[in-house]
Amino acid sequence: MKLWHSIFLLTGALLLAGGTGLAKGAEQPTPSKPYKASVAKDGVQRVEIVGGSYFFTPNRIIVKVNIPVELKIRKEPGMVPHNIVVAAPEAGIAFDATMENEAKVIRFTPTKVGSYPFYCNKKLLFFESHREKGMEGVLEVVE
Numbered sequence: 001m002k003l004w005h006s007i008f009l010l011t012g013a014l015l016l017a018g019g020t021g022l023a024k025g026a027e028q029p030t031p032s033k034p035y036k037a038s039v040a041k042d043g044v045q046r047v048e049i050v051g052g053s054y055f056f057t058p059n060r061i062i063v064k065v066n067i068p069v070e071l072k073i074r075k076e077p078g079m080v081p082h083n084i085v086v087a088a089p090e091a092g093i094a095f096d097a098t099m100e101n102e103a104k105v106i107r108f109t110p111t112k113v114g115s116y117p118f119y120c121n122k123k124l125l126f127f128e129s130h131r132e133k134g135m136e137g138v139l140e141v142v143e
Contacts, residue, residue, distance in 0.1 A: 034060040034140075037069065045069045051084065051099045051120060052076035054130055059137030065113050071106040075099035081122050082130065086139060088116040093139065096121075110141040 035058035037045035045063050049056055049071055063069050075082045082099040084106075091112035097104065099120075119136035123129040 032056075032058040032060065034058065034062055036062040037064075039064065039067055043068065046072065048072045048074075048103075049084065050074060050076060051082045051135065052078070053080070054120075054133040054135045056084070056118070056120075056135060056137045060140065061137065062140045062142060063110060065110050065141050065143060068107065068109045072103050073097060073099050073106060074103040075101060077101055082120045082135070083122060084118055085121050086116055086118045088112075088114075091116060091141065093141075110139075113141050113143060115140050 035047060037047050039045055045067055047058075047061050047063070047069065049058065049061075051073070052075060071084075073084055083097060084099060085096045086093045087096075088094060091114060092110050093108050093116055095106050095108065097106055116139045117136055118139055120130035
């Protein structure tokens, strides 16, 4: 009886993996058009980012150095957890925020010109990480 229960659980997990894009060979996201943030009248650069099944839109963002940035982040509806991570404290950009269906705002001021990766570091068991499946992008800080 225990063997059949294990087989049933394994089969269910494999079906879930195939149905949610977790299986090896899932289609990779295509790069989105670069988004160049403009400076609003209040002096803040605002960008909206949506995360979903192994993508960020936009996945290439251009902002100006030494001007405050507000990222409004949210994920598409679904049960798969996602986050957004940037680890560039030397440039004033360091956060690890959970993405939820409801939007939340991340604030920072980039202090150094350069290209900084952002990504989702979530991973399920022995499957590829979300970043390995293409859930990453670049925050480009320019003069």
